[in-house]
Amino acid sequence: MCEYNEDLLIDFRGVSFIRGGKTLVGPVDWQVELDERWVIIGPNGAGKTTLIRMASAEEFPSSGEAIIMGERIGRTDMRDLRAMIGVSSSAVGNRIPPTEKVGDLVISAGYAILGRWREEYDTFDESRSEEILRQVGAWHLRERTWGTLSEGERKRVLIARALMTNPELLILDEPGAGMDLGGREDLVAYLKELAMDPDAPAIVMITHHVEEIPEGFSHALILDEGSVVAQGLIDDVLTSENLSTAFHQPITVDRIGDRFFARRA
Template identity: 80%
Template sequence: MRLSATMGCVMHSEETNPDLLVDFRAVSFIREGRRLVGPVDWQVELDERWVIIGPNGAGKTTLVRMAAAEAYPSEGVAHLIGERIGRTDMRDLRAVIGLSSSSLANRIPENEKVGDLVISAGYAVLGRWLEEYDEVDRDQALEILEQVGAMHLLDRTWGTLSEGEKKRVLIARAMMTNPELLILDEPGAGMDLGGREDLVAYLGDLALDADAPALIMITHHVEEIPYGFTHALLLDEGEVVAQGLIDDVLTSENLSKAFHQPIQLDKVGERYFARRVRRGGTHRK
């Protein structure tokens, strides 16, 4: 799915680089007089894979809601997929941005079948009513469910799924529209160790796929960052602690600053692992 030719013409009249899917300049989000995020300068290019990490309340979800065209910035200039926010129909933008989040999960009917839930994403609806789906859509849904390891859930209903299973299905739904930008809000939350590792492997393969959309993923845990991710943005209390190439951002010093405690970061192969540094000496009996 692509933006219309008319919208494409608007893109060139706005002062933004067409290779940028996200172009935030001094963007802030303010509610009830409180600044939840910002000001943030942040750009995401076509072939980049970003992870956003930080403690609870850092503003991660608020930031990606703006990147998903789900929320309007309070201040600053924001472009998504070449369009200036506030001067274009947000529904058109959402059609080319795949989003997997807990807020979406909470709106899904308990009796919705997994197959219908994934297919209906292509029709911009949540919950099947009287729609008749094309065979090509069914085939695409089956292929995506197979890719995320959720093919066996095809005929299950949403209310019978575990948290880990729901995460897989939400990712499949987000991929159904062939998005230009895929945003994953804590995709590993609720998964056991085996499920998390399976998901990390899938997302790593996706990150290395040259034909895959640009990726933005939120996580609290560096262990959930898949291989192949290129950039990181570290947030704390709505402000950027560091952003840029992932190895430059993910350091013991930066993580200690963001999480307000001494953190030791190690890298084994292409994966990151973090732990708190023991304070003082060992206890004696």
């Protein structure tokens, strides 16, 4: 039985996830502290989304010991844990009706619903949603409906919604997917500001592309076929050798300023 460390938001010891007799992830040892910003990278099918579904209390591990926010999975109400975790993912976006107004989508996150029905919100809720929409550069979208937004605009709104509950842990599942170059760079710039903010929650972000990793991210974990290739401080992990191993081809990684760039060698 592992001891609880109050500085750890995620504490996985020998965690595995098995479905249909196939091991999708694990066994994995992984710890995330309060002030860390993690990126998880790997090829399609590596198990990235499965890993963060366990980290966001959406899935139970098949084996091992998983402690999230000090609570051991399997011995606590998962709904209470989810309330402390902000998640921005395409799975959330796919459930949003196209007629939902952006302002309602964000403010209703505090009530664990998608959009507004007959609820009345207090002044604090209204001011917090306004503050967050301004932070992510989406205040001008507040009266727009979900179905009229571009991919980049949707990603900003989903992040705003994830931040509305003032989470201790923010999980971003491929926030740059589907964006054009300009949209991606706008998002990376915002995520840099968020990562550098000492009052921001711990962040775990999934991506396929090292170019999408903002300055300020401190740690990285590389997955391949459900197993950890490398994890630790980002400069030690994002190497040509490690990425070549994960993607099964010769990859060269360069660092220009505070950004990473990768190409086939």
